[in-house]
Amino acid sequence: MSASVEAGSLPAAQDIRPWRVWAGGGAAGLAWLAAAGIVLAWPDIDEYGRTELLGGVAAAVGLLLVAAAMAGAPGPVARLRPAGPWLVALAIGLIAWEFVTAKLDLLPRPFFVAPQALLEVFTDDYAKLGESVLHSLLLLIPGYLLGATIGFVTGVAMGWSRRVGYWAHPVLRLIGPLPATAWLPIAFFAFSTSRQASTFLIALATFFPVAVLTWSGVASVAGSLYDVARTMGARPWFLIRKVAVPAALPSVFVGLFMGLGSSFSVLVVAEMMGVKAGLGFYMQWSQGWAAYANVYAALLVLAGMCTGLVTLLFRLRDGKLAWQKGVVRW
Amino acid sequence: MVNPIGLRLRGIHHAFALKEQDLPVLEDVDLDVRPGGSVALLGPSGCGKSTLLRLVAGLEPPRRGTLEADGAPITGPDPSRVLMFQDPTLYPWRSVRANAALGLEARGLIRTEGGRVDDALRLVGLHEFAEAYPHQLSGGMAQRAALARALVNRPGLLLLDEPLGKLDSLTRLKMQEELVALWQREGFTTLLVTHDVEEALLMAERVLVFSPRPARVVSEIAVDRPFPRHRDDPHLVALRREVLETLGLREAA
Numbered sequence: 001m002s003a004s005v006e007a008g009s010l011p012a013a014q015d016i017r018p019w020r021v022w023a024g025g026g027a028a029g030l031a032w033l034a035a036a037g038i039v040l041a042w043p044d045i046d047e048y049g050r051t052e053l054l055g056g057v058a059a060a061v062g063l064l065l066v067a068a069a070m071a072g073a074p075g076p077v078a079r080l081r082p083a084g085p086w087l088v089a090l091a092i093g094l095i096a097w098e099f100v101t102a103k104l105d106l107l108p109r110p111f112f113v114a115p116q117a118l119l120e121v122f123t124d125d126y127a128k129l130g131e132s133v134l135h136s137l138l139l140l141i142p143g144y145l146l147g148a149t150i151g152f153v154t155g156v157a158m159g160w161s162r163r164v165g166y167w168a169h170p171v172l173r174l175i176g177p178l179p180a181t182a183w184l185p186i187a188f189f190a191f192s193t194s195r196q197a198s199t200f201l202i203a204l205a206t207f208f209p210v211a212v213l214t215w216s217g218v219a220s221v222a223g224s225l226y227d228v229a230r231t232m233g234a235r236p237w238f239l240i241r242k243v244a245v246p247a248a249l250p251s252v253f254v255g256l257f258m259g260l261g262s263s264f265s266v267l268v269v270a271e272m273m274g275v276k277a278g279l280g281f282y283m284q285w286s287q288g289w290a291a292y293a294n295v296y297a298a299l300l301v302l303a304g305m306c307t308g309l310v311t312l313l314f315r316l317r318d319g320k321l322a323w324q325k326g327v328v329r330w
Numbered sequence: 331m332v333n334p335i336g337l338r339l340r341g342i343h344h345a346f347a348l349k350e351q352d353l354p355v356l357e358d359v360d361l362d363v364r365p366g367g368s369v370a371l372l373g374p375s376g377c378g379k380s381t382l383l384r385l386v387a388g389l390e391p392p393r394r395g396t397l398e399a400d401g402a403p404i405t406g407p408d409p410s411r412v413l414m415f416q417d418p419t420l421y422p423w424r425s426v427r428a429n430a431a432l433g434l435e436a437r438g439l440i441r442t443e444g445g446r447v448d449d450a451l452r453l454v455g456l457h458e459f460a461e462a463y464p465h466q467l468s469g470g471m472a473q474r475a476a477l478a479r480a481l482v483n484r485p486g487l488l489l490l491d492e493p494l495g496k497l498d499s500l501t502r503l504k505m506q507e508e509l510v511a512l513w514q515r516e517g518f519t520t521l522l523v524t525h526d527v528e529e530a531l532l533m534a535e536r537v538l539v540f541s542p543r544p545a546r547v548v549s550e551i552a553v554d555r556p557f558p559r560h561r562d563d564p565h566l567v568a569l570r571r572e573v574l575e576t577l578g579l580r581e582a583a
Contacts, residue, residue, distance in 0.1 A: 224419045231387050232433030232483055233409040242435070246423045323423045323463045 022069040022077070024084025029065030031091035032058050038095055038103070039116075045105040050116040050123060057119075058094065113293040121297035128282065129301055135277035136267060136305065139195065143202025144263045148256060151207040155214025155255070159248070160240055165215075172211060180205035180266045188274055198270035205266040206259035210252070217251025218244045250324060253317040260313060264306050279305070334366035334519045335399050335410060335486035337386065342395035344381055345544075354544040355381050356392070361538065361547075365400075365486075368513055368520040370530035372573065373540030379523040380416075382545070383489045386521065387413040399487065409433055412485040416492040418472035420464040426475045427451065427460040433483040450478040453512070470501035477509075481516075488513075490522045494529065506532055510557050527573050531566050532559050539576050549576050 036059035044051055065087065068077045080087075094115060100106045102114035122129070157164040158172075180201045191197040225243050234242070245252075271280025279302045286294035339361040345352040355378035363369045371379045385392050386399075388407040397404040399411060412433070420429045431447045434440045451457040454474040464472055473493060480488060490509075494502045510533055513520050524530050530537045537551045551573060555565055 222419075224415060224417065225421065227384075227389055227413070228415070228419050228479075229432060229436055231389065231407045231409075231411070231413045232436050232479075233407065234432075234436035238436050242432075243421070246421070249423070321423075323465070 022081060022084070024088070025065050025069030025077075025080065028084055028087035028091065029062045029067075029069055031088050031095075032062030032065060034062075035091045035094045035098070036062055039098055042098075042103050044102045044114075044116075046102070048102060048114060048116040048120075050120045051102070053123070054116045054119050058091075062091075110290050111292055113296060117293040118297055118300075121293050125294065125297070129279075129298065132277065132279045132282040132298065133301060133305055135275075135281075136271065136279045136302075139198055139271070139275065139278055140202060140263060140267045140309075143199040143267075144206050144260065146199065147203030147206030147263070148210050148259060150203065151210030151255065151259065152214050152252065154207070154211040155216075155252070156218055156240065156245065156248075158211070158215040159218025159221075160244060172208070176208040176212065180208075180262065181269050184269070184273060194270070194274035194276075198267070198275050201266045201270055202263045205262035209258035209262065210255040213251045213255030213258070214248060217248025217255075220251075221247040250321060253313075253321070256313060256317075257310070260310060268302070332484045332516060332518050333410075333486045334517055336365040336367075336401075337361065337363040337487065337519070337521070338396075338398040338401075339382075339386070340396045342382070342385065342392050342397070344378070344385065344392045344394075356385075357544040357546045359395070359545065359547060363519055363521060366517050366519055367536070368522070368534045370522045370524055370534035370537045371540060372524060372527060372530045372537050373545060374542050374577070375525050377540050377543045378545035379540055380491050383413060383491050383521065383523055386487075387411055387489055389413070409437060409483040410485055411487045411489060412480040412483050413489040413491060414476055414480050414493045416495045418464070418469075418476040420467075420472055420475055420479075422464050425461050425463055426456060426467070426478075429464070429475055430478045430482050432479055446482050446484070447478075450481045451475075453481060454478045454508075468501075469497050470505065473497060473505065481512075485518055487519045487521065490520065492523055492525070495524070495526075502529075507558060509533065510559075514557055527570050527577075528561055528566075531569055531573070532561060537573065539573060549573075 036055045039051060039058055040055035068080065071077060097115055101112055102116060154168060154172075158168050159165070183201055183204065187197040187201050188194060191200060221244055225247060226239055229239055229243055267278070268280040271278040272284045275281060279298050283295050283298045283302075286292070286298065339359060342356050342359040342361075343354070344356040345354045359382065361369070361382075371382065373379050384390055385397060386404065388404050388411065391405075399408075404411075420426075421432070424432075427447055430450055431440055431444070434443055434446065448457060448460070451460055454477050456471060456474050456478060459467065459471065459475075464475070467475060477493070493509075494505050497505065506529060509520075513533075520534070522530070522533055531553055535553060537553060538547050539549045539551070540546065541548045551569060553566070553569060555563060559566060
């Protein structure tokens, strides 16, 4: 996120010297061209199906970066600028990876895979991977939304009503810290399908942090904020909806973030233990065939999915809590 | 113009329940305010004046004694009696306009009476900042926004709990004048809590001086001068000396 902020301030500097060559981009472009040269010219130790494609992609990236560096103009190129050192490091990493695997075969083979082997998974098995992502999302999202909703309502009720707090607090205190995966044997026994069991576990994992942080957020709302509304004729329902909930929202989002993290962990475990679909299952299944390239590819996709969902949640938070930031918005 | 509210308080006792014992804060307080009148409650910090305002606002009931607004007992909060706090207590997640609209929203009048919000913002000079958020306002502007939020309810009684206490001195002087002008024009009853003698004498028809906690009324001073008043008016200067002596601050006078 900070990268985009820096990039946003760059065009102004560019206006003063519009044709400055982007040195970092040039270095990155040359590094990628070098990587392409090594991939294509140095013979592989074994037969790999996607060596030409990998070399071509690296060459294309290198050429584009060199062109961008020469142009040096503001616009989309300027946004890449902060990434310069990373682009160089990635090219060097690719070269090193090529040498220890495909080119010199220094690392034991089934566990360590060559970049072209990983690329091959994406080019050949993208349909299965995409389907797995879809299955994972379809399992995760209903469970997460269910847990978040129940957790939110429970937290508000506990923070608002002393009686609810009296009954709910000990239960939450006993059950909450228990990892949701500990319920796995019971859940798969108690529910008729593994999908229901997994949804229950994901909801449980999300529920606890959302409930606790919503509760603490509502409980810590300053009494004067209620007094203001009460003196103007507000009823309890108005105080909950228009005072308690908005005031607790920053804390609620922390709970939603933490709940998302635990829901990922339950999702993967559930898919490895019982559900016969999704990225967790894909990884488990590939590992059974010693197809480690597929395991790594699925891991990469899973990382992308998780970070994407967290980013989505943060976007939502930034939208809802715009008032909290120091940014002037009219 | 609004319907100003008259107040009648008799034998008010109040105490805070602490862990071990009760801490008495108000002792046998009587108070009458005529409809449209302006009374200042003056006393040392923490003496219990603010508690008296909370009782009149109906936010809590007294331990003993009767409170009546226009002859009817006060049993709870009512939008006709609006309390303005020392802190603006604006909702940080609402714009100035949405903050000012709070009372109408709470009573479900926002659709029909929504125009009152902008009227109130114009009255306090904040209409150009209607879309701003509280963190973007200065202390004086935030307190003006809180005033607009109170005025939207067309209160018959405005309860002011040291509303200018945290402002810088120039803003404070300006807002004293504005509040007096507003009171004269709109006609609501005003009950002002302050620990600033000069402020009490500038803004109120009558000044009640309270003792340190538990608060009792130790003297009552009628300030028989027309509004707007000037702080260097010799009559006010003499009264100021008298009040300070009552408070035991002979040297300061």
